[in-house]
Amino acid sequence: MIKLHGFPASNYFNMVKLALLEKGVAYEDVRVFTGQSEEMLAKSPMGKVPFLETERGFISETAVILDYIEDSQTGPSFYPEDPFDKARVRELIKYTELYLELAARRCYGQAFFGSGPTPEHTKEEVRTVMSRGVGALRRHAAFTPYLAGDAMTYADFVFLYTFPMASAVARIVFDWDLPSELPGADALIEQLKQRDAVKTVDADAKAGQQEFREYYGMK
Ligand SMILES: N[C@@H](CCC(=O)N[C@@H](CS)C(=O)NCC(=O)O)C(=O)O
Numbered sequence: 086m087i088k089l090h091g092f093p094a095s096n097y098f099n100m101v102k103l104a105l106l107e108k109g110v111a112y113e114d115v116r117v118f119t120g121q122s123e124e125m126l127a128k129s130p131m132g133k134v135p136f137l138e139t140e141r142g143f144i145s146e147t148a149v150i151l152d153y154i155e156d157s158q159t160g161p162s163f164y165p166e167d168p169f170d171k172a173r174v175r176e177l178i179k180y181t182e183l184y185l186e187l188a189a190r191r192c193y194g195q196a197f198f199g200s201g202p203t204p205e206h207t208k209e210e211v212r213t214v215m216s217r218g219v220g221a222l223r224r225h226a227a228f229t230p231y232l233a234g235d236a237m238t239y240a241d242f243v244f245l246y247t248f249p250m251a252s253a254v255a256r257i258v259f260d261w262d263l264p265s266e267l268p269g270a271d272a273l274i275e276q277l278k279q280r281d282a283v284k285t286v287d288a289d290a291k292a293g294q295q296e297f298r299e300y301y302g303m304k
Pocket residue numbers: 094095096097098119120131132133134135145146147148
């Protein structure tokens with residue numbers, strides 16, 4: 086049986102967990118935190134979570150894991166069959182991951198973990214990248230109601246566990262109303278939150294906050 090390693094306070098972990106639940110894949114949840122030990126790096130060479138354990142070895146990087154799940158597991162598909170349409174979904178995933186999640190993450194310390202203010206030069210870089218990222222989504226995402234159109238795709242799973250955090254960073258660090266620049270985003274998130282699988286993931290994420298904070302020595 087596939088094993089999903091990571092912890093439920095991780096937004097990336099939750100993208101993969103949601104895919105497994107929505108597809109109806111039986112899997113085992115293995116609690117692992119991030120780290121740079123040899124043991125960890127042998128499984129996840131960047132020391133990050135999530136990573137998947139399969140009969141043939143370990144796979145890391147969320148977008149790659151999502152593709153592997155799609156290609157190797159039964160259950161509903163969350164990619165269009167048509168190669169062009171599929172590439173467009175992957176584009177949406179990349180815009181969200183590279184230009185919202187990764188940029189906003191540089192300010193997570195200030196926004197979520199009580200560290201001091203983000204250095205001005207970092208803020209400038211983050212704001213520029215996030216502005217362009219949100220612009221890319223405004224141009225390419227459909228929100229009818231899903232990111233790629235009328236069918237739910239992996240892009241929605243990535244968006245669901247990115248946009249609220251990016252919006253919080255925008256609000257806290259930049260006093261910037263990110264959702265107002267992406268009409269349809271909040272409605273999509275509210276719609277996704279009604280799904281049983283999302284409710285499960287979110288309840289586990291909430292329950293896992295304390296363990297996460299204790300592990301990383303936060304209050
Ligand atoms: N590019 C990775 C990012 C995953 C990631 O950053 N996970 C966080 C936890 S939410 C982590 O492992 N952080 C530890 C680190 O960056 O060293 C992916 O797509 O899976």
